[in-house]
Every structure is written in structure tokens, then in C-alpha cells.
Amino acid sequence: MAQYVCLECGWIYDEAVGDAERNIPAGTKWESLPDDFKCADCEVKKSDAHMWQRID
Numbered sequence: 655m656a657q658y659v660c661l662e663c664g665w666i667y668d669e670a671v672g673d674a675e676r677n678i679p680a681g682t683k684w685e686s687l688p689d690d691f692k693c694a695d696c697e698v699k700k701s702d703a704h705m706w707q708r709i710d
């Protein structure tokens with residue numbers, strides 16, 4: 655399980671936790687998130703790959 659931090663605002667997506675607010679179950683891998691997944695706090699999209707840093 656890894657975490658991905660939004661380099662724009664610092665929000666973190668944690669694969670182990672998922673995102674209950676958006677019905678993403680715990681354990682959902684980053685690769686499995688929909689392409690239109692966005693940061694919870696700003697407009698950075700998953701497809702903006704250079705805006706996300708993986709943390710192992």
C-alpha cells in the first residue's frame with residue numbers, strides 16, 4: 655500500500671484508507687482509481703501525473 659500526495663495542496667490519498675467521502679473502499683490501489691479522480695482539496699486530477707508524488 656502506498657500514499658500519493660498532491661503537490662499542489664498537500665492532500666494525501668492513502669490506498670490503505672481509500673476515500674469514504676467518494677465511496678472509494680479501503681485498499682483501492684491508485685491504478686484502480688477512475689481517470690477523472692481528483693484531489694479532494696483542489697482541482698488536480700489523477701491524470702496530472704506530475705502533480706502527484708508516491709510515498710511508500
Ligand SMILES: [Zn+2]
Pocket residue numbers: 660661662663664665693694695696697698
Ligand atoms: Zn490538491
